[in-house]
Amino acid sequence: MVPRLPDGEEIAPLIRGRVSLDALKNAGILPLRDDGERLVVALASPECFPAAQVLAASFGREAAWELHRREDLEHLWGRLYDLRGGIGDDTLSAVAGIDDGDGLLREDVQSDSVDVPVIKLVNGLLREALKIRATDIHVEPFENEVLVRFRVDGVLHDRLRLPRNLQAPLTSRMKVMARMDIAERLAPQDGRIGITVGNRAVDIRVSSIPVQHGERLALRLLDKGSGLLSLEDLGMDASSRETMSALIGNPHGLILFTGPTGSGKTTTLYAILQALAKPEVNIITVEDPIEYDLEGVGQIQVNEKAGVTFPSALRSILRQDPDIIMIGEMRDYETAHIGVQASLTGHLVLSTLHTNDSVSAVIRLTDMGVEPYLAAGSLLGAVAQRLVRTLCPKCSYRAEAPALFRREGLTEVFRGRGCDHCMGTGYRGRVGLYEQFILDDELREMVAAGLPTPKIRSAARLKGFRTLWELGLDALRQGRTSPEELLRVVSAGEFGPSLEEG
Numbered sequence: 001m002v003p004r005l006p007d008g009e010e011i012a013p014l015i016r017g018r019v020s021l022d023a024l025k026n027a028g029i030l031p032l033r034d035d036g037e038r039l040v041v042a043l044a045s046p047e048c049f050p051a052a053q054v055l056a057a058s059f060g061r062e063a064a065w066e067l068h069r070r071e072d073l074e075h076l077w078g079r080l081y082d083l084r085g086g087i088g089d090d091t092l093s094a095v096a097g098i099d100d101g102d103g104l105l106r107e108d109v110q111s112d113s114v115d116v117p118v119i120k121l122v123n124g125l126l127r128e129a130l131k132i133r134a135t136d137i138h139v140e141p142f143e144n145e146v147l148v149r150f151r152v153d154g155v156l157h158d159r160l161r162l163p164r165n166l167q168a169p170l171t172s173r174m175k176v177m178a179r180m181d182i183a184e185r186l187a188p189q190d191g192r193i194g195i196t197v198g199n200r201a202v203d204i205r206v207s208s209i210p211v212q213h214g215e216r217l218a219l220r221l222l223d224k225g226s227g228l229l230s231l232e233d234l235g236m237d238a239s240s241r242e243t244m245s246a247l248i249g250n251p252h253g254l255i256l257f258t259g260p261t262g263s264g265k266t267t268t269l270y271a272i273l274q275a276l277a278k279p280e281v282n283i284i285t286v287e288d289p290i291e292y293d294l295e296g297v298g299q300i301q302v303n304e305k306a307g308v309t310f311p312s313a314l315r316s317i318l319r320q321d322p323d324i325i326m327i328g329e330m331r332d333y334e335t336a337h338i339g340v341q342a343s344l345t346g347h348l349v350l351s352t353l354h355t356n357d358s359v360s361a362v363i364r365l366t367d368m369g370v371e372p373y374l375a376a377g378s379l380l381g382a383v384a385q386r387l388v389r390t391l392c393p394k395c396s397y398r399a400e401a402p403a404l405f406r407r408e409g410l411t412e413v414f415r416g417r418g419c420d421h422c423m424g425t426g427y428r429g430r431v432g433l434y435e436q437f438i439l440d441d442e443l444r445e446m447v448a449a450g451l452p453t454p455k456i457r458s459a460a461r462l463k464g465f466r467t468l469w470e471l472g473l474d475a476l477r478q479g480r481t482s483p484e485e486l487l488r489v490v491s492a493g494e495f496g497p498s499l500e501e502g
Helices: 008-015 021-027 046-058 070-084 089-095 117-131 164-177 238-248 265-276 310-320 333-344 360-367 372-378 441-448 453-461 468-477 483-489
Strands: 029-034 038-043 062-067 134-141 145-152 155-163 189-197 200-211 214-223 253-258 283-287 298-301 324-327 348-353 379-391 396-400 412-416 427-438
Touching: 008 029, 008 070, 021 029, 021 046, 021 070, 029 046, 029 070, 038 046, 046 062, 117 134, 117 145, 117 155, 117 164, 117 189, 117 200, 117 214, 134 164, 145 164, 155 164, 164 189, 164 200, 164 214, 238 265, 238 379, 238 427, 253 265, 253 333, 253 360, 265 283, 265 324, 265 348, 265 379, 283 310, 298 310, 310 324, 310 333, 324 333, 333 348, 333 372, 348 360, 360 372, 360 379, 360 453, 372 379, 372 441, 379 412, 379 468, 379 483, 412 483, 427 468, 441 453, 468 483
Parallel strands: 038 062, 253 348, 253 379, 283 298, 283 324, 324 348
Antiparallel strands: 029 038, 134 145, 134 214, 145 155, 189 200, 200 214, 379 427, 396 412
């Protein structure tokens, strides 16, 4: 029987100040116990025993060993990195007075081999953000302080309030890592950082913009190991998934995904492209920016300085014999026109639009200059989506439904109290709501005739179309989210009074 591994807190005092975690991890060993005569060392494999003997000799002990699974040791090394790399007051005070971090790039942010305070601070922020599943880090300078906030499950949370004099070294270090110009402080810039945390590869998209009291940074964290989802992972119910599968199974036509920034449109598109990517299919995308590498898909990065725009790239794509084209966003008439024409000439075209609901996507196309008959002839369907936070399974509880929801037939709802598992928010994770507007011949005729959105929506409802609000009510009935969260994500103004009025 394999002995129990001690906790990281038990091991930390044993190695503090005596040995590098990087060296232990590279050697595949970890000291577990020191009884005064022998040092018990965990080995990832028997071949690591010579390194254990060297380690025991440095302690003035004889070596004893235990063989443990590599993944168990990986978990323990990660915990020790967390303990050693915490953002403490000593780190923050040591950062003061550093002008910038030029030349200090190090990509492994979990390493404990760096002693430069500003690097330790930034590495600690990145590690902690990934640990709590944050998707964004915001560094916001104000008159007397610098506020660092993490976005978790779509909502921003304050993490650190730093003295104002730490703004310059913190910003410079992040800009150096992103290979941005640290001397340029008066113009917006964009960059990318590639880091590793243990065995995880993470890409970070960095944006800087000058504000009144310095430079404001926004870092989007893209975990390449966990960011890509399949269609089955998106959280659709069986009926919605069947509708989506039938929609993307069409050989040609235009499919639009709508919703505000951060509603998960790109994640859905990537899930669809993974489902469609086959050896016999040629898929090409135009994106700004490319967030994840997709195997078997040709991805083009928009670069306006080099003349690679959405319209110019699309014109070139059509000469590459594609079967499926994904356009990151339809921003103007030229992009929309080329996309519509491509969908009418035998290509399946996927793209995104910024509208509040799925039916409005048709009107948005015509507002951009696309003729109504072309929009009707090319559009297969539109999908509006939102992401709602799901209740924490550890602390959710039943409660009486507010009056607004009692009028919808709900007598009770669920809420979250808040606990350590969900950082006191009551929520952990998110699930999508997918409003799918599928066109048939009658709806196409209405679109071609230029009828207003309410009439088209009413006709679609008679055919089984369900709004985001109705989908959200289903999520409430299932205990997946709370009434407050549904009202935060799906505007109550369209459907009735506010929660307070109810």
